[in-house]
Amino acid sequence: MARRILPVLALAFAAPVALALAARFEVRDLFAAVAAQDELLSGCGDVPEAVALAGELRDRALRIERYMQALDARKAEIATAEASLRERLIELRSQQDGVRSRREGATAAIRDDIERLIAVYDQMKPAEAAAILANLPPDFAAEILMRVQPATGARIIAAVEPAQAALLTAQMGARSVRNR
Structure with a gap:
């Protein structure tokens, strides 16, 4: 007989908790009744174990409430931090877009x-262009020669002295290899 009573008592205690959870009550609502010591001790004030148990339950309920x-x-702090981070992210993205557009504008201008x-x-006449290119840094002069019309580039290289023409040709070849 005693073994049959235990499951019944367990169901009697678990049923209100299950109903409260099913009804989506807050956890603190479950412990609100525990916090009221007077209600717990009604009729049991003269039993020291009941008073001690009620005090312990009240302390636990207060700890849970705290x-x-x-x-x-903490949830409020996290929500505030999350909102702040979202705002900062939006701000950084707009700055990134601004930098990107300025960079694209500068690249287009260059x-x-x-x-x-x-x-x-x-x-320009090939002889004049050759005289100017001979005084430029070889990599810059090679870049210019790579971009002018091929016929114009050929006439300019032909007008440059042979040592300078060889250097410019080597720079042009090196540029082509780097771009692969």
Whole structure:
């Protein structure tokens, strides 16, 4: 008979908890009744074990309540930090877009300047262009020669002295190998 009573008692104690969880009550609502010591001790005030148990339950309920408050405060801190991080991320993305557009604008401007420079060398007489290119750094002169019209580049190289022409040709070949 005693063995049949234990499962019944377990169900009697577990059923309210299961109902509370099914109804989506807050955990602190389950312990609210425990916090009221007067209700727990009604009719049992003269039993020291009951008073001690009620005190222990009250202390546990208070600790749980403080823990739940700390969790709520932590959740609020996390939500605030998350919102701050989202705002910062949006700000950084907009700055990144601005930097990217400025970089693209600068690259386009440089490209336009180079195209104008190439057009100038295309229009120059080969001897004049050769005299100027001979005084430029070899890598820069090779870059210009790579971009001018092939016929114009050939006439310019032909007008440069042979040692300088060999150096420019080697630079042009090195540039081609690097770009692969």
